Amino acid sequence: xxxxxxxxxxxxxxxxxxxxxxxxxxxxxxxxxxxxxxxxxxxxxxxxxxxxxxxxxxxxxxxxxxxxxxxxxxxxxxxxxxxxxxxxxxxxxxxxxxxxxxxxxxxxxxxxxxxxxxxxxxxxxxxxxxxxxxxxxxxxxxxxxxxxxxxxxxxxxxxxxxxxxxxxxxxxxxxxxxxxxxxxxxxxxxxxxxxxxxxxxxxxxxxxxxxxxxxxxxxxxxxxxxxxxxxxxxxxxxxxxxxxxxxxxxxxxxxxxxxxxxxxxxxxxxxxxxxxxxxxxxxxxxxxxxxxxxxxxxxxxxxxxxxxxxxxxxxxxxxxxxxxxxxxxxxxxxxxxxxxxxxxxxxxxxxxxxxxxxxxxxxxxxxxxxxxxxxxxxxxxxxxxxxxxxxxxxxxxxxxxxxxxxxxxxxxxxxxxxxxxxxxxxxxxxxxxxxxxxxxxxxxxxxxxxxxxxxxxxxxxxxxxxxxxxxxxxxxxxxxxxxxxxxxxxxxxxxxxxxxxxxxxxxxxxxxxxxxxxxxxxxxxxxxxxxxxxxxxxxxxxxxxxxxxxxxxxxxxxxxxxxxxxxxxxxxxxxxxxxxxxxxxxxxxxxxxxxxxxxxxxxxxxxxxxxxxxxxxxxxxxxxxxxxxxxxxxxxxxxxxxxxxxxxxxxxxxxxxxxxxxxxxxxxxxxxxx
Numbered sequence: 001x002x003x004x005x006x007x008x009x010x011x012x013x014x015x016x017x018x019x020x021x022x023x024x025x026x027x028x029x030x031x032x033x034x035x036x037x038x039x040x041x042x043x044x045x046x047x048x049x050x051x052x053x054x055x056x057x058x059x060x061x062x063x064x065x066x067x068x069x070x071x072x073x074x075x076x077x078x079x080x081x082x083x084x085x086x087x088x089x090x091x092x093x094x095x096x097x098x099x100x101x102x103x104x105x106x107x108x109x110x111x112x113x114x115x116x117x118x119x120x121x122x123x124x125x126x127x128x129x130x131x132x133x134x135x136x137x138x139x140x141x142x143x144x145x146x147x148x149x150x151x152x153x154x155x156x157x158x159x160x161x162x163x164x165x166x167x168x169x170x171x172x173x174x175x176x177x178x179x180x181x182x183x184x185x186x187x188x189x190x191x192x193x194x195x196x197x198x199x200x201x202x203x204x205x206x207x208x209x210x211x212x213x214x215x216x217x218x219x220x221x222x223x224x225x226x227x228x229x230x231x232x233x234x235x236x237x238x239x240x241x242x243x244x245x246x247x248x249x250x251x252x253x254x255x256x257x258x259x260x261x262x263x264x265x266x267x268x269x270x271x272x273x274x275x276x277x278x279x280x281x282x283x284x285x286x287x288x289x290x291x292x293x294x295x296x297x298x299x300x301x302x303x304x305x306x307x308x309x310x311x312x313x314x315x316x317x318x319x320x321x322x323x324x325x326x327x328x329x330x331x332x333x334x335x336x337x338x339x340x341x342x343x344x345x346x347x348x349x350x351x352x353x354x355x356x357x358x359x360x361x362x363x364x365x366x367x368x369x370x371x372x373x374x375x376x377x378x379x380x381x382x383x384x385x386x387x388x389x390x391x392x393x394x395x396x397x398x399x400x401x402x403x404x405x406x407x408x409x410x411x412x413x414x415x416x417x418x419x420x421x422x423x424x425x426x427x428x429x430x431x432x433x434x435x436x437x438x439x440x441x442x443x444x445x446x447x448x449x450x451x452x453x454x455x456x457x458x459x460x461x462x463x464x465x466x467x468x469x470x471x472x473x474x475x476x477x478x479x480x481x482x483x484x485x486x487x488x489x490x491x492x493x494x495x496x497x498x499x500x501x502x503x504x505x506x507x508x509x510x511x512x513x514x515x516x517x518x519x520x521x522x523x524x525x526x527x528x529x530x531x532x533x534x535x536x537x538x539x540x541x542x543x544x545x546x547x548x549x550x551x552x553x554x555x556x557x558x559x560x561x562x563x564x565x566x567x568x569x570x571x572x573x574x575x576x577x578x579x580x581x582x583x584x585x586x587x588x589x590x591x592x593x594x595x596x597x598x599x600x601x602x603x604x605x606x607x608x609x610x611x612x613x614x615x616x617x618x619x620x621x622x623x624x625x626x627x628x629x630x631x632x633x634x635x636x637x638x639x640x641x642x643x644x645x646x647x648x649x650x651x652x653x654x655x656x657x658x659x660x661x662x663x664x665x666x667x668x669x670x671x672x673x674x
Contacts, residue, residue, distance in 0.1 A: 022072050022088045025095050029068040029132045032098050036060035064098040068228060082474070117539045117556055118611055118625055120283025124620060127274045134274055134578045137252065137264045143545070145199045147192040148235045148258035149242070155544060157209045157252065158271025164212045165275060172212075172248040174220050177227040177296040183610050186335045189231045193238050194299060194331050195324075197229040200242055202256070202307030206282075207259040207545050208250040209275045213642075216249050218617050219288035222300035279542040280553050282312040282611055284447035287478035291616035298334040298343050301615045305361075306330065308613065309354060314540050314627040315637050316547060319355045319420070326353045339461050340617065347619060348416040356624050357580050357606025359418030364618040368617075369620065370460040371434040372442050375467055377649060378426035383433060385446070386654050387470045391456040393448045397653025401437060411434060420638035423577020424604035432464075449655040468515070471659065482507030482569075485662075486523075488586075489515030493522060500526065504565035508669050510662070513583050514576045514600065523585060525563040527571060534558035535588040535636065536629040537608065552627075560589070568647040571596030572665040575643060587641040592631035597668055600661045605640035 071090045079594045101283050125131050140154035157165040164207070186194065206217045228245055232238035239257035246253060291297045306327045316323070328349040337343040344363050351359040375387035376398065383398040383406055398406055419425035437460060445455045473479060474497055475490040484503050486496070488511055496519055503509050504526070511523065523534065539553040573596050575587055584607045590596055611625025628636045645664060653660040 025088065025092055026068055026072050029065050029095050029098060032095070032102055033061050033065040036098075036102050060098055060101050064095075064101075068095065073534075092314050101281055105596065117537070117553065117609060118281035118283050120206075120277065120279045121165075122214060122275050123278045124159060124273045127271050130274065134276065137271075137274065138267050140252070140262075140265070142262070143199070143203055143431065144258075145196040145255075147196050147238070149196050149239050149657050150256040151200050151203060152254040152256060152262040153208060153250070154252055155207055155209070156274045156276045158268050159273040159275050160270040161272055162549070165212075166271055167251050169210075169212050169251050174217065174224050176220065177224045177294075178296040179292055180227065182295050183336055183338055186230070186332055188653075189233065191328060191331060193229045193232050193422065194226060195327055196238060196456050197225050197242065198303040198306055198331075200246070201225060201303055201311055203545050204246060204253065205307065206279065206311050206542075207277055208253065209277050210250055210252070212249045212251070214622055217289075219286075219300070219304065221249070221290075222303050223291065223296045223616060226299040226303065227296045227472065258482055276543065279312070279540075281539045281542075282308060282613075282628050285613045287614050288363060288616040291415060293340060293343075295335065296320050297617050298337050298346075299331060301343065301347060301617060301619060302327070302330045302334045304615055305350060305621055308621075309351075309623070311545055311547070312355060312540065312542060312611070312625065313356070313623065314538070314608075314625065315354070315356065318635060318637055321353050321354070321355070326350055343617070344619065345416060347615075347621070348418075351621065351623065352416055352418040354418060354623070355420040356418050357420055357424050357604045358608075358610045358622055358624045360622050362620050362622075364620065369435070369463060370440075371437065371463045372444065372458040372460060373464055373467060374434060374444075374458070375470060376428055376430045376433060377654060379649065379651060380406075381671070383410070383412075383430070384651050384654050387467070389456070389458060391458075392444065392454075394657050395651050395653075396446040396454075397651070398433075399453070401433070402439075402443050403445075406433075419604070419606075421602065421605040421640060423602055424580060424606065424638075425577075427576070427578035427604070438500045449651060471657065472512070473662075479510070479666060482668065483510065483666065484508070485510045485512065486517075487512040488517040488519060489513075489518055490524070493519045496523060504567050506567075506569050508570040508572065509567055510572045510574065510665050511596075512574045513579055513587055514574050514661070515578060516580065516583055517586060521558065521560055521586060521589075522563070524589055524595070525560050526565065526567050528560070528593065529562050529566065531562070532560050532589055533631070534560075534585055535592075535607065535631055536633065538627040538629060539625070540627070558585075570669060572668050573598045574600050574665055575603050575641060576601045576661065577604060579641070580606050584636070584641055588630060588636070591641050592597070595664075597643060597645055599645045599665045599668070600643050600647055602642045603636045603640035604637065607636055 007505055116409070123136060130136065135155050137154045137156045137158055140152050143151045145151050159165055163459065201222060204213060225245060229238060229241055232241055236257040239255040242255040251359065252265065256262060310323060325463050330346055333346045334343060337346055340363055346362055348362040351361055373388065374385060376383045377386045385394060385396045385398060386390050387394070400406060401409060410429060410433065413429060417425050417428045417432070419428060439460065441457045441459050443455055443457050446452070447453050469490065472487065473485045475487050476495065477485045479485050486499070486509065534557050536554065537556045541551045541553055543549065573587065573590055579587060580603065584603050587598065588596060588607070589602055604625060607628040608624045608626040610622045612620060612622045614620050630636050647661045647664045649660050
């Protein structure tokens with residue numbers, strides 16, 4: 001006979017346990033913690049740090065799992081368990097926050113690695129024996145920072161068995177700079193202090209391989225450093241401040257005041273490996289945190305921008321610029337800039353000194369973009385109307401905007417345009433003359449081709465996207481029997497594929513490459529019966545500062561293969577000063593393999609992948625991070641692609657509403673002369 005106790009013990013539950021959702025959420029939280037731990041240990045995460053993410057990695061690995069476990073135990077386990085349903089909801093909230101943080105980390109790392117051919121990482125080798133080409137960490141190099149201050153810095157560090165650089169240092173966090181809205185000029189000593197700091201900043205940011213330097217928030221270092229260093233009264237005091245400021249980030253460096261010598265460095269015990277930075281171009285930089293517009297931010301942005309170019313710009317050998325002097329000029333002006341517009345101009349002028357057609361600085365909070373609906377053409381330093389309101393006759397010379405002479409406005413704007421050629425500068429000027437005009441109406445003074453002066457009020461409106469194409473043929477159009485026009489700036493691959501059977505058997509094809517192509521290189525593959533290649537891409541491999549001892553990564557050239565049907569008629573390409581980058585990649589292939597005549601003006605003279613980065617305060621900098629050489633190894637930068645048939649538009653042609661470059665291309669088809 002069974003007792004009551006045994007009967008009770010054998011009773012099975014009739015309903016499933018209500019704690020299984022809590023168990024599931026706890027397990028998921030632990031799995032996400034493992035994933036976060038793996039990401040946090042990755043070399044890219046160590047290099048980039050946590051700047052730009054909401055939750056540091058330790059919170060995803062430890063904090064949220066611990067909170068989830070505590071809630072689970074409190075709500076579901078033991079005789080005093082509380083409301084399991086409420087506990088499960090709390091666990092779900094922790095899980096969602098953890099998943100959001102992990103997703104942001106993943107996006108952060110993936111985004112920063114989308115840098116085309118560019119990368120930056122630390123590389124490791126065994127320390128015993130030290131390989132050829134690896135510098136000794138206890139015999140550092142010395143760098144002159146100006147003002148009598150020198151930096152003694154090794155480009156390698158020793159690494160112990162646990163993977164930490166030696167000597168070990170506890171990580172430190174910089175407090176943000178104290179807000180300083182002062183707008184005043186730099187003193188002579190203050191300017192020298194900031195120049196010295198900027199030079200030191202670039203050396204340590206990109207070439208000191210300690211763990212602390214790799215994970216530092218360098219945007220904050222720039223802003224705080226400007227505030228700490230500006231008022232140092234003497235070079236001796238500045239050297240002390242630099243030593244104290246950078247010691248937690250770069251423990252193996254020494255800053256020497258005038259007349260002092262470096263102290264011998266003892267080799268740290270336990271070093272098994274060496275580590276150094278290897279930059280293939282400038283690798284992706286983390287997005288800066290939000291920053292208040294003040295004196296530290298203005299000066300820090302100059303330091304950040306200047307140091308990137310100092311160590312990675314690939315055209316200092318062909319662009320003659322006193323980059324050190326440009327730093328002093330930019331710092332002096334930034335100290336006086338009253339708002340974001342003024343600082344943007346200062347940064348643009350600094351970039352313009354590099355004569356890089358890709359070079360520009362934009363502001364993320366876009367300013368009002370309204371302009372008069374005109375299309376201008378710069379010829380011999382003067383601006384003429386190519387298309388616009390009927391009240392201004394075509395071909396009229398533009399004399400002034402709101403009583404500001406064209407010469408004055410042009411000179412002001414040209415200072416901000418980064419360009420290696422006159423043609424590309426003029427192409428930029430044609431657009432920028434019309435931008436940023438105040439009010440809702442602009443008074444335009446002009447002189448007609450017949451010599452009559454006039455003035456009209458033209459409304460400012462959102463700039464029409466198709467204005468650049470007004471006066472041109474349709475995207476695809478048969479201009480003469482058997483002669484087809486294709487504007488590669490507007491056409492897309494599907495449209496090209498649709499017209500391909502027709503143009504393959506046509507008498508001739510005119511490809512307009514005066515803008516920026518909107519389709520792939522497929523059109524080139526239908527112009528050849530053998531494989532063809534792009535120009536030579538050269539990305540600098542940077543191991544040392546100041547452009548020393550660069551080698552080059554030459555991978556990544558395009559190899560294009562013939563496709564059918566082949567376009568067998570005569571082919572003409574149109575180009576001009578506005579054809580830049582991808583347009584020049586295409587034109588370079590045309591030039592090298594003689595795929596057709598090139599009609600018009602020289603191209604912009606700038607090619608290669610851009611290498612963008614952001615600055616505190618909402619500014620974005622774009623520039624060219626690789627050196628492009630022509631197929632024969634000759635210079636492309638500042639040279640561009642020259643036409644085989646030169647044609648320069650004229651005021652008379654504009655007055656007659658003629659596209660003289662297109663007219664000349666049509667004249668190449670002998671029996672279809674206009």
